[in-house]
Amino acid sequence: MAQIDNQPTVAVVTLHNSPNYGSCLQTYATQKVLSDMGAVPSIVDYYRADAIPENETDRALNGQVAKKMPIFKIPGVKALARIPVSRMVKRRAAPLNAFRHSKLNLTSRPYYSIEELEKDPPRADIYCTGSDQVWNSLWNKGFEKAFYLTFAPEGAKRIAYAASIGKSSLEDWEIKPMREALSKYSHISVREAEAAELLDSIGIHGAVPVIDPTLMLAKDDWSVLHSDDVPHEPYILIYQLNRNHEFDEYARKLSEKLGLPLYRIAYGVNERRAGVHTIVCPSVEQFVSLFMQAEYVVTDSFHGTAFSMNLSKKFVSISPGRFSGRIMNLLEMTGETGQYLQDYRDFSVVDNPINYEHVQQVFAAKRAETQAFLHTAIND
Template sequence: MRKIALVTIYSVPNFGSVLQAFATQTLLENLGFECRIIDYDRNNPWYFAHGNGRPKLKSVIAQALGLKAKHRKEKKLERFRRTFLHLTRKYKSLDELRAEKWDGYDAFVVGSDQVWNPRFSYGDSVYLLSFAPEGKPKISLASSFAQKELPAEYVEKFRRCLSGFTSVSVRENYGKEIIQRQLRLPADVQILLDPTLMLSKEDWLKAIPRSKFRKSEKYILLYMLDYAFRPQPYIFDVAAHFQKSLGYRIYVLDGEISGEYRKILDCKDVIDSSIPEFIDYFSNADLVLTSSFHGTAFALNFGRPLVSVVPSDGDDRQTSLLNGLGLSMLAAKVGTDIKEISCEYDCAVEQRRLRELRTQAVDWVRKIFLEL
């Protein structure tokens, strides 16, 4: 069996990051490959020197004890990683990766998610596969820059590294524009679905064990991330609007509700959920309200009513996906008149279009990898 080494971001305390790693691994294994995710430890001197903070003892202890909901969630995510992800031994630096003998591997893959976002990776060439041995195929699978333009200081490094790739695919339109316009590479850049969408809703419900969650009421699922842009307080106003109009309780899967909104919104905190609970909450939601790409992706995969709150500019991750499905009306730019927001769509049409895009994406991946 041919063997693939996968570089991705999977160790952050984020449901989407873990699930995209699992989806990519599953996709490659379904094609008949043995896939190993490189266990690259970003808590290293290189990252500390480039701006990443060192883990604080207080946080490490709180995490170990599970003092807060976010700590308990991270412990559950770590349990999932160790159970379901097929990891290599741990590597703590680029030098360690370069010193490794990779003779048993047939190809090296990077993706998906924000592996090329310099805001978080600082241009780390591990995510540009600079350690891969000469002559081994290097492939980008739905990688994301998560921005409209690459900062000038990274252009030459990206141009040099990506010029040695066998095949390049990205997740968003901006990514293709960066490679062809800014990096001036002649590569045939393919825009692909995120790997979480290359698995169908049936695939997800089969692959992930069911949780103990049993639906007893209609609910709005709030999945708010604010590391890429600031959706609050706007997203809370949207939540209040739909709670009033629908009469549903709000299940908070991520995002701290603060200030006056604690008094206004009728919420249930489910932040310390596991991966199986994440899947079950999404698959049963009566409305998903999210500022997250993967929140948007899972709502669409399960065909749930959706409001995807997006920034006014600079990040097309959610809008690129929605536009590709003909659902631009589900994107609510921060500041949009709430009365103009739509959450309903023709699920049958959306699911048919998603199946078409999924087939195209999987066919491209199959063609690229079976030619190795």
């Protein structure tokens, strides 16, 4: 791997504290990639308003799942639910927070608003927008200025590494502030080719599509995050982010077809299903090891799909509904669109041969392209 000159410090701002394993692991991978190249990365410990720990219970009580539950429309129910929901939120956050504080080089202080960042920005040679859906105004509920590095000192070097817009079009209102902010970047890379096209359409030219940071680390790199607390029998792993009865039924029938037990990674006890071994809020090391040891994986997650492919697993990828384009981009890039389930009656998907020799060749080539981008972006 080509080394970066002079060990520059790089302040990375990304969705490192979203309450899911994918966000946590892409941040870890970003940090390791930059460090392995000779840079000195730090992760800006920035919290969106709804990600501030004190606000997470309110977010859960007012989120999409709660809105779909008629019981929460009854006066007083939310107040009664606050204590158990708060406990659930804390349990979900605990393993992710433990990993962040032990494995990530966080800035010396947290930032709870863009005003705090602009008043006292972290010092660095380079400021970097990291991966995940940092430029998705739907996901971020608006234009999140911190992810556009508006806090960086005037004249500071700004780059983006594997940033994602996560949707197929931009709202009229966001085009101007996006163009103004990104015009200050010297180098931009994005996670989807579609994002590069969107940026080009608003006058931000030359964005380079690169692979997700989690794919920059090979199996041996991930094996460092090891846990023995995994099943010692062959099993089907379920990693499901979106409530979907058809998904549940498909996994159950697949278990019957293959004669293998189901193990589900869950964020809460409410995700338990009859006949399924449910592992609630595993440690990050256990999460990685569950993928490592699985015989099959069934997932509607981008990072679930990426991990399955990176670790050469048999898998089925199911549409999550919105934001599914990045999963299809990954499957198209590797020539494995046959693993994307089109019909819940189709169980032949698991029998499709996956050409992992070709997949790993694609990943190796994409890693080299990404390293070349980063080397240029940081050294220029």
